[in-house]
Amino acid sequence: MSSLKSEVSNIKVTPWQHICHNLLAEVDIKINGTRPFDIKVHNNSFYKRVLKDGSLGLGESYMDGWWDCEALDEFISRIMKADVRSALSRDVKDILRIMSAKFFNLQSRNRAWIVGREHYDLGNDLFSLMLDPWMQYSCGYWHTAEDLFQAQENKLRLICEKLNLVEGMTLLDIGCGWGGLASYAARNYGVKVTGITISQEQKKLAEECCKGLDVKIVLQDYRDLNMQFDRIVSVGMFEHVGPKNYEEYFHIVCKNLKKNGIFLLHTIGSNETSINVDPWINKYIFPNGCLPSILHVAKASEPWFVLEDLHNFGNDYDKTLMAWHDRFEMFWPEIEDKYSERFYRMFSYYLKSCAGAFRSRNIQLWQFVFTHGIEGGLRVTR
Structure with missing residues (x-):
């Protein structure tokens, strides 16, 4: 002893x-x-x-x-x-x-395409296995949902109902991902959709997903938009816009939205108004990303829009990320020969650490609904 x-x-x-x-x-x-x-x-x-x-x-x-x-x-x-x-x-x-994020524009036209190449182009095989059939790489809506697939379909329906979509309308999807929302809206609401993305891989799969529907997928920066739409939606893209571009972003959306239109913005957000750049996430997952605060959104949108509704369901992102991680683990043996062990640990750390961040209420998930000012107001779905 x-x-x-x-x-x-x-x-x-x-x-x-x-x-x-x-x-x-x-x-x-x-x-x-x-x-x-x-x-x-x-x-x-x-x-x-x-x-x-x-x-x-x-x-x-x-x-x-x-x-x-x-x-x-x-x-x-x-x-x-x-x-x-x-x-x-x-x-x-x-x-x-x-x-550098404070003094330089890390989300300029030239730099905006970096995240597409380095994250969203990782491989459609990885994301197809990890995500739901609608390929939703954003927070699901777990109200009444018991699994990931239902939570994501709930989210798609919630967005379409908040937008008050009616057959024959035109819908612009800024940052359309793999086309899940565009496909859902076109199939279930009879709208004509234009989706834009900065990822080659996303564009390919989105076009397959929307084949036969009234949907057009374009590889384009949002700053080049110059059309008129009845409705505009942006899901999980504003995190890549950057503080230097917030006001321009809202101006462009305003310019492309018809007088009686509705704009829905779905974004992760920070509790604090500062340059919210996590160095690990910036280096390995979302280069040049930055989380906005309520103040960021309010100041940038104020000259252009009336805020009709703000909905926070950030706790649902914890459940979403953990569900993604479960599927990532389940299907890893099918794709591990294409990736390294270090990539596996990186991606697992990304999913679980982000789930922990949402669980701590350190970051949030917001849906903003904006109009030019609809007479009589707007009754928003929950």
């Missing part, structure tokens, strides 16, 4: 490890503990790396296999609720990213 005590006392605890232990203890997370949300550290360089590099170091060290966590989503939720990440020092490169 005495020799065991001597051996334990000789284990060296670094200052980095001591700091991490104390920070995590504040949210009841143990290093190498036994609960699902405790983390297992495999490389002691983890502590210094995460304290120096913050969010980027946490994500990259997970990709490198330096640590694991069974309930990664709950781990992230706990540290975000307690704002543990703000206690971690920011790497100089992270500071430069935030400064």
Whole structure:
């Protein structure tokens, strides 16, 4: 017994490890503990790396296999609720990213196509297996839904009802993805849809999805739009617009929406009005993305629109992301020969960490409904 005590006392605890232990203890997370949300550290360089590099170091060290966590989503939720990440020092490169987002237009015409190439063009095989039959890569509406497929169909119906679609109307879908909403609206409401995307892979699949329907899919930047539509919708695209372009974005939507038209904006949002650029997400998942705040949207839309309705169902994104992760895990054996182990860890970390962020209520999901000012107001569906 005495020799065991001597051996334990000789284990060296670094200052980095001591700091991490104390920070995590504040949210009841143990290093190498036994609960699902405790983390297992495999490389002691983890502590210094995460304290120096913050969010980027946490994500990259997970990709490198330096640590694991069974309930990664709950781990992230706990540290975000307690704002543990703000206690971690920011790497100089992270500071430069935030400064560059503040002073430079990272979502300019030339840079806007980067996210299409680096994320949405990853492979239709991956997204086809992970998503629902409508290929909805945005938050489902889980009110009355018991599974992902129903939640996404609920979301599509909710959007179409909020837009008050009537047969014969024209609908513009800005950032149409793989054409699921365009297809749903054309099939079920008899509208003529124009969808625009900046992803070659999305355009190909969207055209297949909408074959035989009154739908046109165009590879185009939203800044080049110059038509008139009865209704305009944008789902999961505004996160890529960037603060430097918010006012121009609303001006363009205003210019393309008919006098009695309705515009629905579906976007992830931040509780804080700042340059919301997570360095890991920016580097590995959505380059040049930035989450808007309520103030961002209000200021940019004020000259052009009347806000008729604001609906927050951000908690549903937690369920959506976890459902995607379950399907990603289920179908991984079918596609793993096309991707690396590091990609698998990256994508799994992305889905579960984002679920944890929504669970902590650190970020939200909003649907805004705008008009030019309809006389008598607008009764909006829930």
